[in-house]
Amino acid sequence: MLKFRGGSSMKNSKQHYKLYKSGKFIFTVMVTAFVTMAMGVSSQNILADTLTESTQGETKVQSSQSISSQSDSSYTSSRSASETADQSKMEQSTPATVTKDNDATLSSATKLPDDQVSSSNVQATTPDAQTAPVKAYQGQTSSSATSNVTGTYHDIQPEYKSTENKIPAATQPQKKTVTIPEVNSKNGFITENGQTKYYQNGNMVTGEKHIDNRWYNFGTDGVQSKGLTQLAHKTVYYDNNTGQMHYGYLKQNQTYMFFDLFDGHAITGLRHYRDGLEYYGQDLKQVRNNYIKTNNTYYYLGANGDAVKGVRHYDKGLEYYGQDYKQVRNAYAKTGNTYYYLSADGDAVKGVRHYDKGLEYYGQDYKQVRNTYAKTGNTYYYLSANGDAVKGVRHYDKGLEYYGQDYKQVRNTYAKTGNTYYYLSANGDAVKGFRKYSKIGLEYYGSDYKQYRNRYFNDHNMNSYHVNHAGDVDNVTLRHNWYSQLNEGYPEGCEATALQIALSNKNKYYSLPKIYNATGYGYHKTPSTGFYGNPKGVGSAKTETVFASKLASSMKKFDNNIVDITGASVNDVISELLNGNPIVTWGDYYWQLGRAFHVMTIVGYNNNQFLISDPYANSKREYYISTNNWHYVNHNNYALGWKTPSAMNVVVRG
Structure with missing residues (x-):
């Protein structure tokens, strides 16, 4: 059996063996080895101070070294398992889920408590100090990211009874005090003075940090960033609860912001997305119910922040935004x-x-x-099929219109186009046929609405007209039949026969x-109450006649x-003639006053002359007299x- 160098008995050996079997000895050696490594002191030196240098002691030291080595390996394995468990605890934060127009719902991150570190001093003694116990350290592994060693000391009372082979005092080892260093176990999120920080291997993290697939940021003082944060090249948002970087829409006090889905930077300016377009100002806020301008392009953002597309009515008018959401300007x-x-x-x-x-x-x-009229004030326009206002002649189913160079009707x-003249009436329609523009002013427009000039023409009643170079009618001869009062057996019946001639123009006939x-x-x-005398007679001292x-x-x-139309003037007669109406007129057979009272028919006009049709004539049935001569005799003759009334005349109209 092995004996301790101090004369320890079998009893002592059994005591050590029991200690070894109980595990206390092994753990004591393991703790001693750990402390020794931490202090840079070899386990051999410590064991040398603890045990004697006997052969048996040396054998035991070697055995202790082997046990210490195994214990170190066991400790390392235990620490790795603990770190893995702690890392798993860190992966508990839930990403924020935010949808547009809804407040962000953000998850909370689990925070780890500060690790507590215990340290103890171990004093090694010489064999002389037999009463000083050697303390074995029974430790346990903490649940923090870095394992901390805590435990209790157990007294071991080895007995050194033999005094043989004592080491001389001069060479005897001196007492040494070994201090276990404080292990810095800060790792992960730590709350210090109400501020959240993050440590890695005991070092405080600053700047951006990717943790468990989430981005965080820590200031130069290590404090975790929350809310809007300006980084080196972008502005981001960290959740106020978890501190995690935010992505997507964010609503704050009825204001929306958007953070890029890839790198989290706050969007400014235009943002195109699947359903439309949005705009975020330099203050990062989404623009709503307002215009924005980028370069020379305008957009309007509606109440939900979406850019308007198509027609937009507003209190002052109307705007239009294209399919690209750009406001249309200077264009259709x-x-x-x-x-x-x-x-x-x-x-x-x-x-x-x-x-x-x-x-x-x-x-x-x-x-x-398009394709209709437009009126502004008293001015009319006609807009064609392409929206352009018509200029010049416009034909339509009911007639013709004319629009000037200014597009006004x-x-x-x-209206003149080339050598062609038109006259447009009060409703804008071109005149067709006769146009009486004054008492004696008459024009004629053909079925094509063009004014006649320098030509003869007949009207529908076959009255013959001539128009001069200015388009004015200067000659008219009314269609008529000539009747002879003599041939009808009424030598005194010139009034009724002259009336027959006038009525023939209207295709009427009444017998004498x-x-x-x-x-x-x-x-x-x-003469005022009927015909005085006998129309078939040969006359009497008084003029036999009937007044007009x-x-x-x-x-x-x-x-x-x-x-x-008694009292008619020259122009009155001309006007009736231009209208196609013959005149029964009271005058003188010779057109001289006081010679032979006579009634005849005016059936035409040409250059200030009237065409007279005489019912009493035998050879010279019709002739011209000047309008002045007619006026003088007609207004001054008497029966x-x-x-006798002055200027007696009767017109046949219809």
Whole structure:
């Protein structure tokens, strides 16, 4: 059996063996080895101070070294398992899930408590100090990221009874005090003075740090960043609870921000996404219900932050945004079959729009007018199928219109194109046929609405006209039949026969007996009450006649178009002739005053002359007299024996 160098008995050996079997000895040696390594002191020196240098002691020391080595290996393995368990605890944070227009819901991260480190001093003694116990350290592994050694000391009382072979005092080892160093076990998230920091292998982390697939940031003082944070090249947001970097939409006080889904940087400017486009200002806030301008492009962001597309009505007008969300300016916009024009400020045009190629018109609803009229004030335009205002002649199913070089519809005036003249009436329609523009002013426009000039023509009643180079009618000859009072057996019946000539122009015919029966006749009459005398007779001392007023009123029994125009002027007569109406006129057979009272028919006009049709003539049935001569005789002639009205005339209209 082995004996301890100090004369220890078998009893002592059994005591050590029991200690070894119980595990206390092994753990004591392991702790001693750990402390020795930490202090840079070999286990051999410590054991040399603890045990004697006997052969048996040396054998035991060697055995202790072997046990210590195994214990070190066991400790290392135990530490690795502990670190793995702690790392698993760190992976408990849940990423934030945020959707647009909803507040962010953020998870909380699990925080680890500070690790506690215990340290103890071990004093090694010489064999002389037999009463000093050797303390074995029974430790345990903590649950922190770095294992901490804590434990209890157990006294071992070896007995050194032999005093043989004592080491001389001069060479005897001196007492040494060994201090176990404090193990720095800070790792992971640590709360210090209410501030969260992060340690790695005992070192405080600063700057950005990727932990458990999440990004965090720690300031130069190690404090974890939360909220908006300006990094070197970007602005990011760290959740106020977990401190994790935020991605996607973030709502704060009714304000939205967006953080890039890849690197978390705060978006500024335009952001295109699957459903549309958004804009974030330099303050990182999403723009809503407002315009934004980038370069020379404008956008409008609606109430939900989405850029507007298409027509946008607002209190002052209308705007249009293209499929690319850009505001249309200085250009057309089309939606369906409707066109708009957006001006330089983006507002849709209303009313007349002049442009280099023409004119357009936009209604009160901002829509471009096409294929219809547009009125502004007293001015009319016509907008064609492409929206351009018409210029010049416009034919349509009911007639013709004319629009000037200013695109305005011409009304109540002439329009000329080339050598062609048109006259546009009060409603803008071109005149067709006769146009009486003054009492004696007459024009004629053909079926093509063109004014006649320098030519003869017949109207629908076959009256013949001539127009001069200015388009004015200067000659008219009314179609008529000539009747002879003599041939009809009424030598005194010039009034009724002249009326027959006038009525023929209207394709009417009344016999002389019918006419005189209507007026009545006899010597008991006066020219104002009927025909004085006998129309079939040979005359008497007084002029046998009927005045114009009685003739016209008598004929109303069967024709209202026979009208008394006593007192008519030259222009009155010309006007009636231009209208195609012949005149029964009271004058003189020779057109001299006081010679032979006579009634005839005016059937034409040419250059200040009237064409006279005489019912009494034998050879010279028709001739011209000047308008002045006619006026003088007609206004001054008188019937013998009667107070004669001046300028007696009857017109046949219809």
